Amino acid sequence: MSQTVKQGASPAAGHGTSHGMRPRHPVAGTLAVAGYVVMIVPILFVVATAFTAGSTLRFPPEGLSLKWFGEAVAYTPFVEAVVSSLELAVLATGLALLLGVPVTLAIHRGRIPGKGLLEGLFLSPLVVPELVVGLALYQQLMIGLHLDNFTTLLLGHTALLLPYAVRVTGASLALTDPALEEAARGLGASPLRAFVTVTLPMLRPGLISAGLLGFVTSFNNVPLSLLLQTRDFRTLPVTMLDYVQQSYDPMVAAASTLVLAATVVVAVIAERTVGFAKIFGGINR
Amino acid sequence: MTTPAAELVGVSQRFGGFTAVDAIDLQIPRGRLTTLLGPSGCGKTTTLRLLAGYSAPTSGRILIDGDDATRTPPEKRNLGMVFQSYALFPHLTVADNVAYGPKMRGVPAAERRRRADEALDLVGLAHLGDRKPKQLSGGQQQRVALARAIAIRPRLLLLDEPLSNLDARLRVQMRAEIRRIQSETGLTVVLVTHDQDEALELSDEMVLMRAGKIVQSGAPRDVFPAPADRFVAEFLGYENFLTLADGRQAAVRPEHLRIVSADAPAGEAVAFDAVVRDVAYRGVDLLVTLEATDPGGHAVRLLADHRADTATGPTPSAGDRVRLLAPEARLALLEPDPTPTEGIS
Numbered sequence: 001m002s003q004t005v006k007q008g009a010s011p012a013a014g015h016g017t018s019h020g021m022r023p024r025h026p027v028a029g030t031l032a033v034a035g036y037v038v039m040i041v042p043i044l045f046v047v048a049t050a051f052t053a054g055s056t057l058r059f060p061p062e063g064l065s066l067k068w069f070g071e072a073v074a075y076t077p078f079v080e081a082v083v084s085s086l087e088l089a090v091l092a093t094g095l096a097l098l099l100g101v102p103v104t105l106a107i108h109r110g111r112i113p114g115k116g117l118l119e120g121l122f123l124s125p126l127v128v129p130e131l132v133v134g135l136a137l138y139q140q141l142m143i144g145l146h147l148d149n150f151t152t153l154l155l156g157h158t159a160l161l162l163p164y165a166v167r168v169t170g171a172s173l174a175l176t177d178p179a180l181e182e183a184a185r186g187l188g189a190s191p192l193r194a195f196v197t198v199t200l201p202m203l204r205p206g207l208i209s210a211g212l213l214g215f216v217t218s219f220n221n222v223p224l225s226l227l228l229q230t231r232d233f234r235t236l237p238v239t240m241l242d243y244v245q246q247s248y249d250p251m252v253a254a255a256s257t258l259v260l261a262a263t264v265v266v267a268v269i270a271e272r273t274v275g276f277a278k279i280f281g282g283i284n285r
Numbered sequence: 286m287t288t289p290a291a292e293l294v295g296v297s298q299r300f301g302g303f304t305a306v307d308a309i310d311l312q313i314p315r316g317r318l319t320t321l322l323g324p325s326g327c328g329k330t331t332t333l334r335l336l337a338g339y340s341a342p343t344s345g346r347i348l349i350d351g352d353d354a355t356r357t358p359p360e361k362r363n364l365g366m367v368f369q370s371y372a373l374f375p376h377l378t379v380a381d382n383v384a385y386g387p388k389m390r391g392v393p394a395a396e397r398r399r400r401a402d403e404a405l406d407l408v409g410l411a412h413l414g415d416r417k418p419k420q421l422s423g424g425q426q427q428r429v430a431l432a433r434a435i436a437i438r439p440r441l442l443l444l445d446e447p448l449s450n451l452d453a454r455l456r457v458q459m460r461a462e463i464r465r466i467q468s469e470t471g472l473t474v475v476l477v478t479h480d481q482d483e484a485l486e487l488s489d490e491m492v493l494m495r496a497g498k499i500v501q502s503g504a505p506r507d508v509f510p511a512p513a514d515r516f517v518a519e520f521l522g523y524e525n526f527l528t529l530a531d532g533r534q535a536a537v538r539p540e541h542l543r544i545v546s547a548d549a550p551a552g553e554a555v556a557f558d559a560v561v562r563d564v565a566y567r568g569v570d571l572l573v574t575l576e577a578t579d580p581g582g583h584a585v586r587l588l589a590d591h592r593a594d595t596a597t598g599p600t601p602s603a604g605d606r607v608r609l610l611a612p613e614a615r616l617a618l619l620e621p622d623p624t625p626t627e628g629i630s
């Protein structure tokens with residue numbers, strides 16, 4: 001009985017904030033509220049200006065209209081950039097998971113020497129400045145190996161997401177009893193079948209959270225995408241940055257609002273299907 | 286004699302420079318319950334994992350039903366293992382957990398279901414098939430793990446400290462339960478435990494281990510009254526160690542030392558004088574601590590149970606000079622200890 005309680009309690013202990021929406025500590029509480037205000041208020045300004053009937057990015061908006069949304073959706077460079085960004089984010093996330101899961105398994109379950117080194121190696125892209133990575137990829141892959149710019153970007157984004165994939169799925173794996181796989185083997189499952197029927201389901205929350213995190217990271221990335229852009233392949237953030245430098249109309253605000261709305265939809269689906277506590281519960285480990 | 290259900294021949298397991306299992310020879314008799322008993326860290330789990338195929342021995346051979354299985358992977362051994370953590374699949378229902386083994390063997394769905402029900406019935410949990418493992422108590426989870434292992438109709442059932450996570454009362458109930466299941470199924474069972482009472486109560490055959498080696502094995506009735514050496518004797522609850530007049534070592538249990546008045550006759554017992562140092566009241570008896578010079582001439586500290594209802598002598602109290610009688614038949618003669626200073630574990 002006590003064991004059941006312990007199992008239930010330990011994952012919750014890692015993310016006390018999920019219960020602590022009303023922190024008892026007054027200073028911490030105030031800071032938290034201030035933090036939310038600083039983060040959210042500017043976003044509200046952007047959303048508000050997107051609905052303006054006027055033609056400048058100004059607050060308060062002049063009148064109410066949806067015309068800038070119409071403009072944004074009809075603006076070919078944005079539409080093309082959304083497709084490019086989605087393509088890149090989906091492929092890079094998929095690749096990062098495909099590479100990251102075996103690496104995670106090797107780190108946590110394998111009998112290989114120098115596991116610490118391996119783990120360090122796969123987390124290192126987190127600390128190397130992205131501009132440097134971007135420049136290196138530009139020099140070596142695009143100029144040196146004549147790879148096209150999409151392939152180079154894909155490789156760059158995959159490298160960028162790999163640490164998340166390894167870290168987040170690793171957190172999931174660390175929470176599962178290694179005896180589960182052994183039990184499956186003892187019951188007659190081959191190593192592959194044990195992995196598919198037991199390990200993979202245990203990794204599901206980790207895979208979903210690594211996938212979401214990777215997708216969002218890739219979709220929002222600017223430094224790599226900026227360095228490796230070409231005329232015919234640009235991601236959405238880069239295109240929007242370009243646009244803002246030339247004109248200052250509310251279409252960019254409308255585009256941002258649409259991206260925000262899409263993100264919220266994804267978040268809600270994630271919360272409904274897996275739950276944030278489960279998705280992000282493992283990250284703190 | 287029939288072939289043993291399993292056999293370890295000169296099996297060793299080293300981890301780096303450390304030898305966890307040291308050239309063990311062991312036969313597991315068919316259709317019986319064998320326990321591996323020993324203190325924590327003596328290599329019991331390692332031995333069980335070698336049998337199950339979760340690791341390959343550094344040297345030696347493992348035979349199952351007489352066939353060499355040393356390099357056979359666990360999925361091909363057809364052994365049912367119950368892990369100390371139970372290792373139930375948390376994403377599957379109880380019934381699906383139990384049906385997992387038959388499923389991996391390609392048994393059709395209806396037959397799987399039937400076998401799972403049958404195994405759950407055997408452990409008294411037929412009504413909980415639709416629950417998830419999390420929704421069960423520790424004792425129920427343990428039964429599910431047992432049912433899951435039995436559902437594959439294993440050649441051996443391997444249990445690693447199956448009762449150690451249960452509370453004291455449940456633990457004693459489950460001993461009877463395991464005996465019942467073993468005799469109903471006729472399975473060959475190997476059970477690991479560090480609890481001598483559990484081993485004595487459950488075993489057809491008990492195997493005592495120490496530091497990766499087997500120190501003694503046999504039926505509880507044979508092992509208990511005749512521990513081979515001081516280590517086994519201590520592990521089985523012998524508290525008193527004496528040197529006899531001829532220099533041999535002997536062990537005797539507190540309940541077999543009789544306290545009589547200083548001038549009582551010795552009869553068929555080894556007798557020697559002692560002084561009572563302490564008397565502790567324990568309800569059914571008194572636990573008496575004494576200092577004595579044993580027949581070999583060494584000063585020893587002894588513990589004796591004194592039951593007022595069966596004792597003949599006076600009730601001892603601290604400071605009394607008394608005579609201690611150790612009946613010859615109750616003395617367990619020990620092999621001389623080869624390494625008296627070596628620690629346990």
Ligand SMILES: Nc1ncnc2c1ncn2[C@@H]1O[C@H](COP(=O)(O)OP(=O)(O)O)[C@@H](O)[C@H]1O
Nearest residue numbers: 300303305323324325326327328329330331332
């Ligand atoms: N995979 C391993 N690597 C290194 N040492 C191990 C490993 N497994 C067990 N040991 C060591 O071997 C010894 C015996 O372990 P074990 O068989 O688990 O003991 P028991 O089950 O009797 O308590 C212990 O000292 C343990 O630390």
Ligand SMILES: [Mg+2]
Nearest residue numbers: 329330331446
């Ligand atoms: Mg053990």
